[in-house]
Amino acid sequence: MRIVIVIPTFNEAANVAKMVETIASIRPETKNHDLQVLYVDGNSPDGTANLVREKQKQHSWLHLLVETKKEGLGMAYAKGMKHAMEELKADYLMEFDGDFQHPPEKIPEMITQIDKGYDYILGSRYIPGGSIPAEWGIDRKLLSVVGNLVARTCLILPHVHDVTGGFKLSRVKGFMDEFDFSKLLSKSFAYKIHLLFYMIQKGAKVKEVPFAFQARTAGESKIIKNEMQETLRVIFLLQWHNPKIRRFLKFAVVGGTGLTLQTLFFEITSVFTHILTPSVATVIGGEIAIISNFTLNNLWTFKDYQVTGAKIIGKFFQFNLTSLLALVIQFVILRIGEFFARGSAVIIQFFYFGAIFIVLIVNYYIYNKFIWKTKTNAPKS
Numbered sequence: 001m002r003i004v005i006v007i008p009t010f011n012e013a014a015n016v017a018k019m020v021e022t023i024a025s026i027r028p029e030t031k032n033h034d035l036q037v038l039y040v041d042g043n044s045p046d047g048t049a050n051l052v053r054e055k056q057k058q059h060s061w062l063h064l065l066v067e068t069k070k071e072g073l074g075m076a077y078a079k080g081m082k083h084a085m086e087e088l089k090a091d092y093l094m095e096f097d098g099d100f101q102h103p104p105e106k107i108p109e110m111i112t113q114i115d116k117g118y119d120y121i122l123g124s125r126y127i128p129g130g131s132i133p134a135e136w137g138i139d140r141k142l143l144s145v146v147g148n149l150v151a152r153t154c155l156i157l158p159h160v161h162d163v164t165g166g167f168k169l170s171r172v173k174g175f176m177d178e179f180d181f182s183k184l185l186s187k188s189f190a191y192k193i194h195l196l197f198y199m200i201q202k203g204a205k206v207k208e209v210p211f212a213f214q215a216r217t218a219g220e221s222k223i224i225k226n227e228m229q230e231t232l233r234v235i236f237l238l239q240w241h242n243p244k245i246r247r248f249l250k251f252a253v254v255g256g257t258g259l260t261l262q263t264l265f266f267e268i269t270s271v272f273t274h275i276l277t278p279s280v281a282t283v284i285g286g287e288i289a290i291i292s293n294f295t296l297n298n299l300w301t302f303k304d305y306q307v308t309g310a311k312i313i314g315k316f317f318q319f320n321l322t323s324l325l326a327l328v329i330q331f332v333i334l335r336i337g338e339f340f341a342r343g344s345a346v347i348i349q350f351f352y353f354g355a356i357f358i359v360l361i362v363n364y365y366i367y368n369k370f371i372w373k374t375k376t377n378a379p380k381s
Helices: 013-030 048-056 073-086 104-112 138-154 191-201 227-240 243-272 278-301 311-322 324-341 345-371
Strands: 002-009 034-041 062-066 092-095 120-124 168-171 206-210
Touching (some): 002 013, 002 073, 013 048, 013 104, 062 073, 073 191, 092 104, 104 206, 120 191, 168 191, 278 311, 278 345, 324 345
Parallel strands (some): 002 034, 002 092, 034 062
Antiparallel strands (some): 120 168
């Protein structure tokens, strides 16, 4: 297998010689594979590219691509990966920092996972054996840990522990060679979120290898202040283009509308005027919400599976019956709440909103499975 390590640089003159010689020393450990290195330099004013050219005279496996226009880390990787696939005929692509934050001695261990059949090998800071620099300030540590946790949660990737790292090895055939780099969602750091999500959605067999992320000792830091905002933007775009997630977001908006109607009825008739008991007010308000939810979901959320004509009456009746379980759940939880609250409006509302959260999940499952049958029906054109 030909493995091309893509290393974007900008003002890395202090690291080039040491990095090239370090990789030269580990190449014998990867003798079963053809290890190549491609520097992608952002036209560094400190002469980084010239130092790479000098080293090319000694090493035939060393390559250089100089950007005519510096557009960010994500674009540097995009240009480098395309060059590696088209010109260097790479079978695997490795994303790697040229500043020793990614330890070169871990490269052979990453490569051995190829022989075990893995398509996507991730250097991980957040599994046993992995770490982030102890000398980092608390703000940088929080940015790293919390940012990674947010990304894992929002992308629904519980089985991947490090989704924001940049030390990765990706199979080309059937994966990276089918990625449209013109649609890369970020020119900056968050490119890595897009590529990771793409690889996993493509069904890549994933392996995480622990490594200790190092603090920089030389060169120019790539950290930017708006890293978290850029990451969140890419996560939102990825999930918005996911039909299932987009449908759920629409469902949540519709549910919020129904919740507003139900809550207004509940607050007015139970909390403020005491015309109805909390449990009865919840059930009546729930039916009002059901009517609203069915109408809006049919017209918007499940538009591709929309029920029309005479079938609407039967489906609405079925909608009410299948939603009965959700109302029963609310009723039971509120009855329990009434017992513990003993007249306390705060406690009652705590139980009320807890019941709403549980019902949200139950309803979404019921609507997909029994009403619009999204798993068995084809979308209407």
